[in-house]
Amino acid sequence: MLRTSFQQAARCGSRISSQSQQQQQHLLKRTYASAAPSGSSSNTPLYLAAGGLAGLAAWYGLGGFGPANKEKAKDAAHKVASAVGQAKEAALNKDAFVDFVLKEVKPYNHDSSTFVFELPEGKSSGLTTCSAVVVKAVNDGLKDSKDKPVIRPYTPITSPETPGHIDFLVKKYEQGTMSKHIHNLQPGDKLAIKGPIEKFQFDRPNIFEEVGLIAGGTGITPHWQLIHKLLNDPEDKTKITLVYANKTQDDILLREDFDRWAQEKPDRFKVVYGTDGDDPPKGGFKGYLTNEVLRKHMPLPGKADKAKVFVCGPPGLVEIISGGKGPKGSQGELKGKNAFKTRILADLGYQPDQVYKF
Incomplete structure (x- = not known):
């Protein structure tokens, strides 16, 4: 047919x-x-x-x-x-956990590694752009203090079109139960994965004229997916600015991709790094994200049909920038938990329909 x-x-x-x-x-x-x-x-x-x-x-x-x-x-x-x-059968299932075999571990920096999981032959991952998954130990082998399976969300760093494997860049946290479990996996071991959990839909080119991306630490992964999607679509002309905050330059994840894209397509992509523990790369800023930094680099507020700002990072950073997410993954208020205390994007004049929190 x-x-x-x-x-x-x-x-x-x-x-x-x-x-x-x-x-x-x-x-x-x-x-x-x-x-x-x-x-x-x-x-x-x-x-x-x-x-x-x-x-x-x-x-x-x-x-x-x-x-x-x-x-x-x-x-x-x-x-x-x-x-x-x-039409190509998906390996992932959004309604049930599926066990995936770890093929390879690639050390990235002092506390992060890329974990490469095999896809069954002839199957696609089933991912969509900016989608996430949730993971747990196989056979519920990792439980919390209430004897419930530990389940955590992760965003892959492979595009939906990537054949044969699905990759995760995972930072090891000393108090992170799941991150330590993943870092203890060896090639041949399995991890249970369910998804995709679809986020903002980029189902056609040129949805916006401009997007601003604000990331902190490991919150960079959905932004990587978004940038990869837009820059690799020959019909898309969206201009992209990424503001990426970390403790030190050594903590910057996926920098090689961002630097390459900025060099190859300077008319469409710009990256600004910020560090608070050492001097930032050239053109970046030192210290925390502030009104001044975001006013300088983000799209102007007030044109939601032409520009969008996306935010992802540790809960504390998201709370300061845009207010935390609401119940059951909803977007929540732009003003944050305290309705009398606005957050940076609200201070700058952005409206809720111009901001999306991953």
């Missing part, structure tokens, strides 16, 4: 102008893996969706409803790509 649908689309596409045909082929080749629907292992609806959307993309590309539908053709092609990605 899927093959036939794409063949039909290809025959239609042969009558498109050369430039339009190249655009359609480029868009149809792009695939994004995401979680399979729970409760069913059948991919038939996805094949039908992909086939139907392929025909729709070709129809718009032929000018079926006039030249004004060019953007609709692009959007339809993006949906085709998404449907094709979904």
